[in-house]
Amino acid sequence: MDAGLKMVVKVPKLTVSHLGKRFGDLDALRGIDLTIERGEFISVVGPSGCGKTTFLRIIAGLEPATSGEVLLDGRAVHEPAGDRGFVFQNDSLLPWRTVFDNAIIGREVSSGVGPAERRQTMELLKLVGLEGFEHYYPRQLSGGMRQRVNLARALAIDPEILLMDEPFAALDAQTREIMQAELLRIWERGQKTVLFVTHQIDEAVFLSDRLLVFARRPGRLQEEVKIALPRPRTLDIKRTGEFVSLTDHIWRLIEDDVRAAALYENA
Amino acid sequence: MLTRMSTDSMKSTAAPASQTAGSDSSSSGRILIALRRRYLAATLSVVGGLALWEIISRFVVANALFLAGPAEIVVAIYHLAITGQLWHHIGVSAAEFALGYVIASALGIALGLAMASGATMKQALQPWVSGLYATPTIALAPLFILWFGIGIWSKVIVVISLVVFPVAINTEAGLRTTSERLIEMLRSFGATRRQIFLKVSLPSAVPFILAGLKLGIGRGLIGVVVAELFGSRAGLGRLISQSADAFNMPELFAGVVILAVAGIVMTAGFSRLEGKLVPWTRD
Numbered sequence: 001m002d003a004g005l006k007m008v009v010k011v012p013k014l015t016v017s018h019l020g021k022r023f024g025d026l027d028a029l030r031g032i033d034l035t036i037e038r039g040e041f042i043s044v045v046g047p048s049g050c051g052k053t054t055f056l057r058i059i060a061g062l063e064p065a066t067s068g069e070v071l072l073d074g075r076a077v078h079e080p081a082g083d084r085g086f087v088f089q090n091d092s093l094l095p096w097r098t099v100f101d102n103a104i105i106g107r108e109v110s111s112g113v114g115p116a117e118r119r120q121t122m123e124l125l126k127l128v129g130l131e132g133f134e135h136y137y138p139r140q141l142s143g144g145m146r147q148r149v150n151l152a153r154a155l156a157i158d159p160e161i162l163l164m165d166e167p168f169a170a171l172d173a174q175t176r177e178i179m180q181a182e183l184l185r186i187w188e189r190g191q192k193t194v195l196f197v198t199h200q201i202d203e204a205v206f207l208s209d210r211l212l213v214f215a216r217r218p219g220r221l222q223e224e225v226k227i228a229l230p231r232p233r234t235l236d237i238k239r240t241g242e243f244v245s246l247t248d249h250i251w252r253l254i255e256d257d258v259r260a261a262a263l264y265e266n267a
Numbered sequence: 268m269l270t271r272m273s274t275d276s277m278k279s280t281a282a283p284a285s286q287t288a289g290s291d292s293s294s295s296g297r298i299l300i301a302l303r304r305r306y307l308a309a310t311l312s313v314v315g316g317l318a319l320w321e322i323i324s325r326f327v328v329a330n331a332l333f334l335a336g337p338a339e340i341v342v343a344i345y346h347l348a349i350t351g352q353l354w355h356h357i358g359v360s361a362a363e364f365a366l367g368y369v370i371a372s373a374l375g376i377a378l379g380l381a382m383a384s385g386a387t388m389k390q391a392l393q394p395w396v397s398g399l400y401a402t403p404t405i406a407l408a409p410l411f412i413l414w415f416g417i418g419i420w421s422k423v424i425v426v427i428s429l430v431v432f433p434v435a436i437n438t439e440a441g442l443r444t445t446s447e448r449l450i451e452m453l454r455s456f457g458a459t460r461r462q463i464f465l466k467v468s469l470p471s472a473v474p475f476i477l478a479g480l481k482l483g484i485g486r487g488l489i490g491v492v493v494a495e496l497f498g499s500r501a502g503l504g505r506l507i508s509q510s511a512d513a514f515n516m517p518e519l520f521a522g523v524v525i526l527a528v529a530g531i532v533m534t535a536g537f538s539r540l541e542g543k544l545v546p547w548t549r550d
Contacts, residue, residue: 060455081457092452095547096470105466106456139547157456 011074013038013193014161019068021054027218028054034221039191043204044212047254047261051219052197056163059195060086072160082110085154087164091146093138099149100125100134106157121156127186128152144175161193180206181235188232201247206238213253216261223253335516340524343517357525360491360502363419367426368487372480375431379438400432408494417498425494430483441475442468474545481537488530
């Protein structure tokens with residue numbers, strides 16, 4: 001109604017207030033409050049069962065919240081839509097579609113495809129390093145390349161925010177490092193707002209401006225850590241003392257929870 | 268065959284260099300030799316089997332009233348062909364098969380779609396479809412002939428009754444087993460139910476539908492022949508029963524051989540079509 005007015009006032013990119021989620025008796029998330037500014041790279045880390053993926057899915061609109069609300073550019077979010085790009089842990093590529101046709105499917109669904117969209121998608125594929133692979137099928141690609149398509153597909157709808165759910169978890173260690181550096185390169189080009197969920201502390205520290213540490217039972221925001229490492233960052237930064245002390249600090253925050261989660265899962 | 272979908276092929280990754288620059292020649296050479304070996308064994312097996320058949324029919328059974336050898340069958344086919352009888356029989360059977368198969372395919376896919384459209388619909392249709400699929404409906408062929416006459420329509424009905432159910436069952440199974448991950452991926456972009464159906468469920472059901480249609484080829488051929496045996500004026504089944512009555516073994520076998528060839532050719536053609544239409548299901 002007063003959207004014009006809101007444009008003038010500076011609205012955070014994403015506002016989460018008092019967000020809660022229950023699955024039956026289980027308190028998956030409780031009282032999450034958070035604001036993300038435009039262009040920020042935010043990571044969520046925490047032990048398994050801390051609700052970090054549920055949190056991301058609620059923001060995507062794939063899962064309803066039990067309480068609280070999520071505002072994207074000041075508008076409440078309830079359903080999935082083309083203003084959020086979701087990058088899945090498993091690549092979820094359609095096996096009968098080529099790389100290009102997979103990358104453009106979000107556009108097909110949300111706004112239709114014309115020459116401009118095709119050109120943009122082509123440029124994005126180039127950006128993620130898949131130039132020349134447009135006509136390949138997913139089964140012809142390596143795991144790292146499939147995740148590049150996954151990323152390009154989310155970027156192709158030109159979303160307001162990129163939601164990434166442990167996108168590199170299934171990759172081997174070397175490929176994962178390369179993909180982290182690639183993601184930073186791509187992010188620095190477009191300055192998209194990113195919310196990145198991972199269980200890897202070093203990955204989160206390397207990528208983020210801010211890091212949200214989640215605790216479990218109930219899933220809640222335990223601490224927020226600002227990562228003041230200079231940008232642009234290269235993989236070398238992982239060997240600096242500052243980086244190591246940051247990852248140590250975060251590990252100590254979640255250590256007890258991780259042990260408890262491991263015990264619980266083994267029981 | 269159907270369950271081996273995308274997940275398995277994930278492991279077989281290939282870089283573009285090895286794809287475009289033509290892979291290692293020694294390994295492709297080895298594959299060729301292996302292929303030749305496989306075909307060699309198949310060829311030897313078929314030739315050997317035919318030779319054995321010829322020998323048995325000439326020297327062991329040696330009674331033209333019981334068995335015809337391959338050579339006699341070829342001669343019989345040749346004679347039937349030049350008199351034009353063969354083409355008449357083939358034409359009638361082919362028309363019966365084609366009509367029944369096309370109608371059954373359309374009906375079966377529609378039935379499968381209906382079953383996949385909702386739980387109530389499925390509950391209502393499932394007992395009939397599963398029950399009739401398990402029933403040897405071919406036993407109803409005499410009844411269909413009584414109802415629809417001795418012409419081609421009674422055979423068309425028999426073919427439909429045999430082909431429609433596997434197609435329906437496979438279509439429903441294909442739609443039902445659509446990957447939840449893929450549906451969720453499309454949903455994350457704000458896709459409507461209709462878009463999810465058209466862009467994910469239907470394409471991922473295609474391999475299943477094709478498998479059902481392939482299964483239908485053999486069943487349809489059986490339907491044509493058996494229905495013709497029960498009562499017809501022409502067709503390969505008619506040729507077989509006529510020849511049996513006259514103890515004309517070469518012509519009886521001629522009919523059987525032509526049916527076998529038709530089945531093999533159609534199934535092989537269908538497999539090629541599958542390779543073209545759903546290449547992602549291959550290993």
